[in-house]
Amino acid sequence: MGIPAFVLASISPARLHLLQSAGIEPIVCRSDFDESTVTSTDPVTLVNTLAQCKAEAVVAKFRNPGDRTVTPEKPDNPSRVVVLGCDSVLQVDGEIYGKPETPAAAIQRWQKMRGGVGELYTGHALFDLNSDRHVVRCQMTRVYFANISDRQIENYVATEEPLRCAGCFAIDGRGGLFVEKLEGCHTNVIGLSLPLLRSLLEELGYDVTDFWPDSIHRSL
Numbered sequence: 001m002g003i004p005a006f007v008l009a010s011i012s013p014a015r016l017h018l019l020q021s022a023g024i025e026p027i028v029c030r031s032d033f034d035e036s037t038v039t040s041t042d043p044v045t046l047v048n049t050l051a052q053c054k055a056e057a058v059v060a061k062f063r064n065p066g067d068r069t070v071t072p073e074k075p076d077n078p079s080r081v082v083v084l085g086c087d088s089v090l091q092v093d094g095e096i097y098g099k100p101e102t103p104a105a106a107i108q109r110w111q112k113m114r115g116g117v118g119e120l121y122t123g124h125a126l127f128d129l130n131s132d133r134h135v136v137r138c139q140m141t142r143v144y145f146a147n148i149s150d151r152q153i154e155n156y157v158a159t160e161e162p163l164r165c166a167g168c169f170a171i172d173g174r175g176g177l178f179v180e181k182l183e184g185c186h187t188n189v190i191g192l193s194l195p196l197l198r199s200l201l202e203e204l205g206y207d208v209t210d211f212w213p214d215s216i217h218r219s220l
Contacts, residue, residue, distance in 0.1 A: 002080075003206065003210045003211060004080040004081045004082050004128070004129070004130055005027055005080060005081045005082075006019075006024055006025075006026045006027065006081070006082055006084070006211050007026060007027045007028075007029055007058060007062070007081050007082065007083045007084065008026040008027070008028050008029065008084055009029055009030075009031045009054045009055045009057070009058040009083050009084060009085040009086075010028070010030075010031065010054065010084075010085070010086060011028060011030050012086075012191055014170070014172065014190050014191040015086060015190075015191040015192050016028060018187055018190055018191060018192055018194065019192075022194050022208075023209075023211070023212040023213070024208075024211045024212070025213055026084075027081075029058045029061065029083075031053075031054035031055070031057040031058050031085065032057060033050075033053050033054045033057040035050055035087075035098075037053075038050050038053060041096070043089055043091045043096050043119070043121040044121060044123075044138045044140075046087075046089060046096065046121075046123075047087045047088060047089055047121045047122060047123030047138055048123040048125070048136050048137075048138050049123070050085075050087035050123060051085045051086050051087045051122075051123035051124055051125040051136065052085060052123070052125040052134075052136050053085070054085035054086070054087065054125070055083050055084065055085025055125040055126070055127050055134070056085075056125075056127070058083050058085065059083050059127050059129060062081055062083070062129060063129065080129070080130055081129050081130075082126060082127065082128050082129070082201075082204070082206070083126070083127045083129070084124065084125070084126050084127075084192070084197070085123075085124075085125040085126075085127075086122055086123065086124055086125075086191060086192045087122065087123045087166075088120060088121065088122040088123075088166040088167065088191060089120075089121055089166055089167070090118045090119070090120050090121075090143070090166060090167030090168070091118060091119045091121065092112060092113055092116060092117075092118040092119075093112075093116070097109060097166070097167060097168065098166050099163065099164065099165060099166055099168075100162060100163055100168050102163075103157050103158075103160075103163065106157045106162045106163055106168050107153055107154060107157050109162075109168045110148070110153040110156070110157070110162070110168060110169075111150070111153060113145045113168070114145055114146065114147050114148050114153070114178075115145060115146070115147035116145055117142060117143065117144050117145070118142075118143045118145065118167065119140050119141070119142055119143070120140065120141045120142075120143050120166075120167055120188065120189050121138055121139070121140050122138065122139050122140075122188050122191065122192060122193060123136065123137075123138050124136065124137050124138070124139065124192060124193065124196055124197065124200060126197070126200040126201070126204065128204045128205075128206075131204065131205070133204055134204075135200050135203045135204060137196055137199075137200060139184070139185055139188045139193040139196045140184060140188075141182055141183065141184035141185050141186070141188045141189050142182065142183035142184055143167070143171075143179060143182055143189060144179065144180040144181045144182070144183075145178060145179060145180065146177075146178045146179065146180050148178050152178070156174060156175065156178065159174055161173050161174055161175060162175065167189075170190075171186070171189045171190055172190050
């Protein structure tokens with residue numbers, strides 16, 4: 001029967017690029033889940049719940065055989081898919097942050113973060129429609145921020161990059177200049193942990209290399 005199609009329940013360019021760089025070409029499907037409906041003061045609970053809800057929203061679309069609005073790339077057999085949902089937040093001094101809502105908020109955030117340490121949490125929810133099984137796990141990476149100047153903060157926020165990122169920085173962009181070091185998974189800070197994804201696929205009975213387009217296993 002071959003391996004299932006891999007569906008990313010996110011339109012995040014960073015997550016898409018991570019998967020592509022790892023040899024996986026996913027079907028991209030926006031979840032349209034209202035994140036404001038989920039609240040928690042525990043970052044692990046928050047990101048795991050959000051990741052699961054995003055994945056479930058996309059799973060529901062694929063389970064509806066009459067729904068042809070999911071994506072033009074929707075496979076002929078919607079039951080032969082795995083769906084990955086992710087969500088990230090940054091915790092600094094016990095306070096949880098997602099994307100900053102305004103440039104002023106981003107500047108204030110960086111003035112608090114600089115010279116300090118934050119924990120970047122990413123929830124991962126992987127659903128296998130074929131076996132009707134799913135796994136949910138969280139990965140945490142500790143981030144050490146440089147003690148940058150007000151001018152550097154203002155110039156960085158002016159690029160608008162921080163406004164698009166949970167945690168107010170992109171480690172794979174200009175924000176990488178302002179991070180001294182990481183403790184933990186590097187790709188987790190970008191949007192999803194590739195090592196954790198490999199483990200989740202193994203829990204569901206798959207080998208991650210089977211999802212490479214040129215994998216010999218596709219012909220088995």
